[in-house]
Amino acid sequence: MRWVSRAAAASVLSWLILLAGWTADAAADQRQNAPGAFDFYVLSLSWSPSFCAAAEERGNASRSQQTQCGGRSFSFVVHGLWPQYEHGFPDYCQRPAPRLDRRIMASMLDLMPAPGLIYSQWDKHGTCSGLSAQAYFETVRKARAAVKIPAEFVDLAAPKSVTADAIEEAFVKDNPGLSRSAIAVMCDRTRLSEVRICMNKDLQFRACEEIDRRACRRDQVVMPPVRGG
Known part of the structure; x- marks a missing residue:
């Protein structure tokens, strides 16, 4: 019994x-995938030299990626501005997505230097913002303007081995109001891949436990140099 x-x-x-x-x-x-129904944004800043190095290793860089990985030098570029739930995230909130005007795409190439990236980010994430395409990409630009890139990463001339903790600390030091709980450094097996920063809908920094839990756990990561740096 x-x-x-x-x-x-x-x-x-x-x-x-x-x-x-x-x-x-x-x-x-x-509210799954309901446009505009989300809790906060993640601004994802990709370390372009790592992206281009990985594309070269795969040997399959697309024509769109060649815009980013050609002769012009890029350091951190915007990967995307992603609506998030406290747990999980929406995506592809309108199927088919409203067609993105080519002029809007072209206006974003200084921050997101790959046409294919801009189109895909609109389809997957922008449609979940509840904003028009024009308003969404204006928000992307405002979010990027709210973040100062530490000077040591702007024109990196040689490969740099650094801890994820040191990268976080550099961003926190140069961005008043940004806490360690609002930023996550991402990596692949050896290289820095992205820095993700959490923001309220009004683009103020905010904590995001779920994003922070996914951060890089390696002791050190390599930052390949900026091309032409």
């Missing part, structure tokens, strides 16, 4: 856990 009671209790506990999961999923689904 004692064994049966434990089994029954375990069964009930498993059912309650499963029911809680269903309840949480149902609550999330009420």
